[in-house]
Amino acid sequence: MSRPFPPPPFKIGDLVIDPPILQAPMAGFTNAAFRQMVRDYGGSGLIATEMVNARGFAWMDEHAEEHPDRLWGVAEEARPLAVQIWDNDPQTMAKVGRRLVEEYRVSVVDINFGCPVRQVTEKAHSGSYLLRTPQRMFEIISKLVEACSPTPVTAKIRLGCSPESINCNDVAKVVEEAGAAALTVHGRTAKDMFRGHADWDRISEIKGHLKNIPLIGNGDLDSAEKVVHAFKTYDVDGVMIARACLGRPWLFSQAAAALRGDPVPPDPTLAEQRDCMLRHYQLVVDRFGEEKGTVLMRKYACCYAQGKHGARYFRTNVARVNTAEEFHRVVEEYFPSFSNEEVKAMS
Numbered sequence: 616m617s618r619p620f621p622p623p624p625f626k627i628g629d630l631v632i633d634p635p636i637l638q639a640p641m642a643g644f645t646n647a648a649f650r651q652m653v654r655d656y657g658g659s660g661l662i663a664t665e666m667v668n669a670r671g672f673a674w675m676d677e678h679a680e681e682h683p684d685r686l687w688g689v690a691e692e693a694r695p696l697a698v699q700i701w702d703n704d705p706q707t708m709a710k711v712g713r714r715l716v717e718e719y720r721v722s723v724v725d726i727n728f729g730c731p732v733r734q735v736t737e738k739a740h741s742g743s744y745l746l747r748t749p750q751r752m753f754e755i756i757s758k759l760v761e762a763c764s765p766t767p768v769t770a771k772i773r774l775g776c777s778p779e780s781i782n783c784n785d786v787a788k789v790v791e792e793a794g795a796a797a798l799t800v801h802g803r804t805a806k807d808m809f810r811g812h813a814d815w816d817r818i819s820e821i822k823g824h825l826k827n828i829p830l831i832g833n834g835d836l837d838s839a840e841k842v843v844h845a846f847k848t849y850d851v852d853g854v855m856i857a858r859a860c861l862g863r864p865w866l867f868s869q870a871a872a873a874l875r876g877d878p879v880p881p882d883p884t885l886a887e888q889r890d891c892m893l894r895h896y897q898l899v900v901d902r903f904g905e906e907k908g909t910v911l912m913r914k915y916a917c918c919y920a921q922g923k924h925g926a927r928y929f930r931t932n933v934a935r936v937n938t939a940e941e942f943h944r945v946v947e948e949y950f951p952s953f954s955n956e957e958v959k960a961m962s
């Protein structure tokens with residue numbers, strides 16, 4: 616089926632997703648500081664938190680503890696914002712969904728049915744483990760939909776648990792019947808982890824199994840060109856970007872420009888990228904304090920340098936910083952200051 620290009624905005628419930636490019640949830644990365652960077656550059660129609668453990672949240676609530684760190688910023692920041700939660704118990708999920716809607720006023724509650732990590736699958740029978748029991752998925756989704764109404768509930772899945780047990784077409788029907796307002800599919804199985812390529816043909820095929828809800832494709836999109844290609848080639852309403860936006864929060868604005876048919880803005884200069892990283896750092900330190908914030912920032916800082924000339928030296932040095940003074944010194948000394956092209960021209 617040929618689809619319109621540029622792709623029109625689509626709706627999740629009453630929420631308009633424009634542009635139809637979503638920022639993926641990523642545990643340990645997509646916290647409020649990172650989301651702020653994405654928002655500053657623009658280009659993403661829906662931004663998501665990291666996955667939040669619903670059982671942990673419910674426990675904290677009952678024991679009058681502070682809410683999870685992963686909800687940092689959620690109550691105050693700009694909308695639209697999706698919060699992703701995980702667990703296998705419909706009641707717990709419904710309870711937490713209700714809190715997120717009533718107290719935090721989130722735009723979308725997303726359910727994680729894709730996480731392949733043992734801690735979540737084998738130990739908690741959640742995430743992608745649930746793909747083997749679509750009936751259980753139905754119970755979780757329908758309870759959550761009821762609890763969150765009218766706020767939309769969405770589901771994020773993989774193709775199946777393993778290449779031998781791909782069941783995304785059937786799961787998609789269950790997700791829609793249970794009342795979810797959109798489905799996101801990462802085009803790998805849980806067993807694949809991140810190996811091989813995302814299978815966009817399989818993602819595209821799912822569209823024929825959905826009646827009304829939008830389909831969001833995810834996997835391996837790392838440039839504006841690939842986003843355009845995905846929309847032109849596959850039957851999806853939206854796309855979601857994960858790894859490629861770490862250290863490149865401006866990627867969404869480039870992809871959005873390409874979808875509009877505008878020239879793709881170049882990457883920010885290395886000095887601008889460094890400033891973005893320093894803004895990101897400051898937000899992390901403001902929240903977690905200098906010591907914890909600096910240690911936390913090591914991994915984000917590596918993302919900003921990735922693929923650039925001298926990234927290895929920067930990574931080695933930033934991996935050891937403990938104070939703001941050390942962080943700024945390492946950035947000053949080692950953050951890449953010449954692009955790969957400039958280095959090539961010099962040699």
Ligand SMILES: Cc1cc2nc3c(=O)[nH]c(=O)nc-3n(C[C@H](O)[C@H](O)[C@H](O)COP(=O)(O)O)c2cc1C
Nearest residue numbers: 639640641642665666771801834835836856857858
């Ligand atoms: C570090 C990391 C953390 C992730 N955490 C989550 C998560 O919390 N929830 C989720 O649904 N997917 C999570 N994912 C999967 C991504 O959202 C996405 O589905 C996957 O990376 C494929 O997209 P990509 O090829 O654009 O990276 C994570 C991926 C990475 C690399």
